[in-house]
Structures are given as structure tokens and as C-alpha cells.
Amino acid sequence: MKKQIFILLVFSLVLSCKPKENMVYLSNHNFEKEVTEARYTGLKIKEGDILEIVVSAFDENAVKPFNLSTVTTTNTSTSDGSVQTAQASRYTVSSDGFVSVPVLGRVYCQGMTKLQLKEDLEQRLKVYLTDPMVDVRLTNLNISVLGEVKNPGTKTSVNERINLFQALAMAGDMTDAANRTNVKLLRYSENTKKDSVINLDFSEASIVDSPYYYLQQNDILYVEPDKNKQIAANTTNPNRALFLQVLTVVIALSAVLIRFAN
DSSP, X not given: OHHHXXXXXXXXXXXXXXXXXXXXXXXXXXXXXXXXXXXXXXXXXXXXXXXXXXXXXXXXXXXXXXXXXXEEEEEEEOTTXXXXXXXXXXXXXXXXXXXXXXXXXXXXXXXXXXXHHHHHHHHHHTTTSSSOEXXXXXXXXXXXXXXXXXXXXXXXXXXXXXBHHHHHHHTTOBOTTEEEEEEEEEEEETTTTEEEEEEEOTTBGGGGGSTTSBOOTTOEEEEEEOHHHHHHHOTTOHHHHHHHHHHHHHXXXXXXXXXXXX
């Protein structure tokens, strides 16, 4: 009798120790599902973006009035030993979506991609320059990663092309208590003027083809805790209290049965 009770207790303990699922990224493959929407088309320029805009042409003297030198980027030594400073032209997108470019004046760019702004500026500059070339770069891509990650917070990258896994890497990866099957992406829409919430499953290999695979300016990733951690954290949960009471009764009853079995 004692042996049977002991086996029953061990069996119950094994059943209660359910392993954590979905610990591996991209573990679920669905090759029959056609997913071809992940395309990096460039970031949409938004209010507060800091753009590096450099105008160049064959005549170096002619382009000088069109470059606003404000931020030192590199230092180079010349043949005579002196140091020349290479400077970049940086512009902050105003609240109404404009950047003020020397000579050209205020240029509307909100909602454009870098390529669209580049082409627009080059077209405007043809009035003044022969074969002008414009380079546009975003210097302050900001994303926030919150919740069950090792280093949460706002991350700034000089690399404009950031995907979901690179964002997690910047935050030190998810913790063991993270729910990898339901990560929330908050993205502001210029059309609706509201934040939209997208649920992402990092255990699905198809996530690399998601239209949300590449992040946009000011995106927020929230990694929620799994159910076990939610229950453990919620000390006022009545279900948790009931479970503890039942467990206490079972242990006490088992002790009594073992004692009488002797």
C-alpha cells in the first residue's frame, strides 16, 4: 500500500511539471503557406527624424551653398600635416513635416521614403546645378523593446534597416519567462492617427516573411510574460490561492495515508 501511494505521488508530480513550450525561435515550419509580404521598402520620414542630407556635383564650389555643415563626422590628415574636418548636413523634420534646405527653402518630406526625398531634391537642384546628386540618411532610428527582455528600453540605431531579431539582440534577447508566441508590436499609423497592435509569433518560421518583419521609426515591441510567471506574480489571484489550498490538502492527506499504511 505504501509503495502504491508513493508511486501515485511521483506520477502526479511528473504530470504537474509540464515543460515550457516554444522556447526555440522559428521552430514551427509551414511550407504550404505562401508568405511573400516581407519587403524592405525604406522607412517613412516622420516628425522629429534627423536626416543627413549631402548634396554633391562635379563642381565642388557650386554645391557649397546647398550643404548646411552642422555636425562633425570625420577628421582626415592632409599631405602638409594639417587636419581637415569633414562635416555632414543634418536637418530635423519639423512638426509640420518640413526640412529647411539652404537656397531651396522649406521642403515637405513627411511620409516620403529616403529615395522619394532624394529624387525630389535632385529635381529641384537641377535649376542650379548640373547633374546634382543627393544622399539622404536617417541618423536616429528609435525603437523600444519592453517586457521580458534582459535589457529593456529605447534603442537608437544608425542602421536604418532593423528587423525583429536585431531589435531583440539590442535588448539582450528574451528571458526564459517570455511568451514567444504572442509578442506585441505597437505601431503608429499616420493614416488613422492611432497606434495599432500586431501580435507576432516568434516560434513561427514564417515571421521572416511578415510585413512587420522590418521595424519602423518609434515602433514598440512588448514581450509579455508566460502564464506561469503571470500566475506567480499575481499573489491576489483567487485561482492561485485555491490551487495552493488544494495542494496543501493533498499533501496532508498523503501524509496521513502513508502513516496508516505503516
